[in-house]
Amino acid sequence: MIIQPRIRRNICVNAHPMGCAAQVQAQIHYVRSRGRIDSPQKVLVIGASNGYGLAARIVSAFASDAATIGVGFERPGNKKRTGTAGWYNIEAFRREADAAGLPAYNINGDAFSDEIKREVERIVRNHLGQIDFLVYSIAAPRRIDPDTGEIYSSVIKPIGGTFTAKTVDFHTGEVGRVSAEPANKEEISQTVKVMGGEDWMRWVEQMMSANLLSNGFLTIAFSYIGSEHTRALYRDGTIGAAKKDLEQKTAAINQMLQPIGGRALISVNKALVTRASAVIPAVPLYIALLYKVMKEKQLHEGCIQQMHRLYSEFLFTGQPPAVDAKGRIRIDDWEMREDVQKEVARLWQLADTGNLKQLADVKGLREEFLRHHGFGMPGVDYRQDVPPDIF
Ligand SMILES: NC(=O)c1ccc[n+]([C@@H]2O[C@H](COP(=O)([O-])OP(=O)(O)OC[C@H]3O[C@@H](n4cnc5c(N)ncnc54)[C@H](O)[C@@H]3O)[C@@H](O)[C@H]2O)c1
Numbered sequence: 001m002i003i004q005p006r007i008r009r010n011i012c013v014n015a016h017p018m019g020c021a022a023q024v025q026a027q028i029h030y031v032r033s034r035g036r037i038d039s040p041q042k043v044l045v046i047g048a049s050n051g052y053g054l055a056a057r058i059v060s061a062f063a064s065d066a067a068t069i070g071v072g073f074e075r076p077g078n079k080k081r082t083g084t085a086g087w088y089n090i091e092a093f094r095r096e097a098d099a100a101g102l103p104a105y106n107i108n109g110d111a112f113s114d115e116i117k118r119e120v121e122r123i124v125r126n127h128l129g130q131i132d133f134l135v136y137s138i139a140a141p142r143r144i145d146p147d148t149g150e151i152y153s154s155v156i157k158p159i160g161g162t163f164t165a166k167t168v169d170f171h172t173g174e175v176g177r178v179s180a181e182p183a184n185k186e187e188i189s190q191t192v193k194v195m196g197g198e199d200w201m202r203w204v205e206q207m208m209s210a211n212l213l214s215n216g217f218l219t220i221a222f223s224y225i226g227s228e229h230t231r232a233l234y235r236d237g238t239i240g241a242a243k244k245d246l247e248q249k250t251a252a253i254n255q256m257l258q259p260i261g262g263r264a265l266i267s268v269n270k271a272l273v274t275r276a277s278a279v280i281p282a283v284p285l286y287i288a289l290l291y292k293v294m295k296e297k298q299l300h301e302g303c304i305q306q307m308h309r310l311y312s313e314f315l316f317t318g319q320p321p322a323v324d325a326k327g328r329i330r331i332d333d334w335e336m337r338e339d340v341q342k343e344v345a346r347l348w349q350l351a352d353t354g355n356l357k358q359l360a361d362v363k364g365l366r367e368e369f370l371r372h373h374g375f376g377m378p379g380v381d382y383r384q385d386v387p388p389d390i391f
Contacts, residue, residue: 001388003082005375007171010278012085012373016382017077017390019374020088021095026377027058027304028096034308037063039316040133040218044069044120046111046203048093049086050372051274052222053137055303057093059311060133067103069123069131070094071111073140077388085275085373091391103127111138112199114146114206121210130214131207136200136221139276143194146202154194155238156280157183163233166351168285170278170365175353178281183238195242197221197249204253204264217262219253220315221246222269225332227341229286229348239280247328265321267314267329270306273368286344288360289351290335293343295361299334302368306331 003016043060047053049072060066072090077083090106097104105123109116124131142153157163157180167178183191200221207213223243225235234240246266253264271277271287278284294300301309314321314329324330334340347359356362370376 001082001386002383003386003388004382005370005373010170010284012369014082014373015085015088016374016380017082017088017386017388019371019377019380019382020085021092021374022377022380023371023374024054024058024089024092024096027055028062030304031059031062031308034063034312037311037316039064039066039311041066042128042131042214043067043133043135044071044124044131045135045137046071047137047139048072049074049090051137051139051272051276052269052303052307053135054086054089054093055307056135056137056310058304059307061093061097061102061104062100063308063311065102067128068097069105069107069120069128071107071109071116071120073110074108077390079387079389082388088374088391095391110144112140112143112146117203117206121207121212124207124212125210130212132214132217134203134207134217134219136203136219138199139274140194143199145193152190152193154191154242155183155187156233157181157187158232158237159183159188159241161232163237163281165229165233165282166285166348167282168288168356168360168362170284170288170362170369173353173356173362175285175351175356180233180281188238188241191238192242192245195239196245197247198245200246201249201253201256204256208256208260213257213260213262215260217257217260218265218315219262220265220267223247223266223328224271225268225336226271227286227344229345230280230282233282234280247326250327265329266327267310268332270301270332270335272303272306273365273372274303275372278369284365285351285360286348288356288362288365289344289347290340291361291364292347292359293340294334295364297340299337299340301334
């Protein structure tokens with residue numbers, strides 16, 4: 001099959017296996033070029049097939065030679081249809097780890113289920129003994145409660161009032177307006193059920209009671225705050241409510257981890273184009289302006305740079321990590337710098353379809369989005385016939 005990108009409403013519905021593999025290799029190359037980091041050796045990443053989780057696993061393996069277990073929820077390719085990008089990414093990672101002699105175990109399935117938790121426990125018991133670092137990096141649209149079988153769905157909506165803002169279709173470059181009606185109570189609580197901290201806590205709880213966490217165990221989950229432009233929809237909306245719940249769960253997890261001297265942390269990450277963030281209204285316009293400003297100031301980072309900085313400058317320096325007043329690590333520090341936000345706000349006011357090319361880095365955003373699906377990678381021959389089930 002000749003595989004070209006197929007995009008519908010900011011969602012890319014296919015992926016290129018060789019391009020995804022090249023994208024994983026590029027991240028590995030970046031990490032290797034930066035030298036060694038002394039970080040935990042037995043690492044579990046939940047949400048390891050894409051975005052921040054994939055990047056964290058790459059840093060653990062290729063900067064620290066860690067043995068890793070990666071959980072993702074992806075669709076394989078078949079003769080007629082490509083798999084999801086994450087399917088190819090996680091397999092490409094395993095192959096690279098194999099070639100480097102690094103133990104790497106992949107699990108494809110629903111991390112919210114107890115069945116997948118038991119499968120991970122089995123792998124830890126049989127191969128690693130215990131784990132010393134757990135990265136929780138899930139972005140999911142729904143969750144089946146393992147206790148009740150009930151299905152919960154997450155929505156991206158404001159709370160308390162309608163949200164109206166500028167947005168961009170980043171494939172056509174057209175600037176328009178978007179509106180989102182406020183969520184009702186049920187939608188808020190369902191979103192918290194999916195994207196809040198309950199499942200993170202369940203992972204730690206179950207692994208701890210199975211005696212699979214080492215002394216000094218560390219776990220981290222990712223949050224987002226962001227700018228005024230997306231605040232009503234994001235931080236003060238349904239997803240923000242879930243993120244606040246995630247952040248609050250650190251207290252209970254820390255208490256649970258006391259007997260083994262363990263610790264739970266939150267890292268607030270930068271806004272980046274990933275499969276998850278591209279579909280949030282107004283976020284692509286914000287990101288396109290942010291990329292423009294941060295690139296001009298030479299502050300731009302992608303997932304791999306963010307994760308590398310998290311490990312090398314915050315988590316594993318030999319000192320306790322710097323945290324904000326609420327105890328969170330802030331690798332969104334450069335995004336939130338006053339000069340950056342001021343400039344984004346100025347450009348936001350001016351942006352329209354006619355001047356967007358000059359004011360915003362829509363090209364960079366589009367390229368990064370496509371690279372997440374394995375398209376536009378240097379060195380990949382996209383005219384070649386590739387079987388979608390090649391791996
Ligand atoms: N992208 C951003 O701008 C941004 C910024 C700050 C924080 N974050 C947070 O970082 C985390 C990861 O986001 P991302 O943007 O890297 O997302 P992503 O879509 O790139 O990756 C999500 C991962 O979750 C996995 N996943 C989804 N549902 C699953 C399930 N049921 N079982 C197992 N795995 C499942 C996917 O397979 C994938 O590996 C999220 O918590 C997100 O809120 C993202």
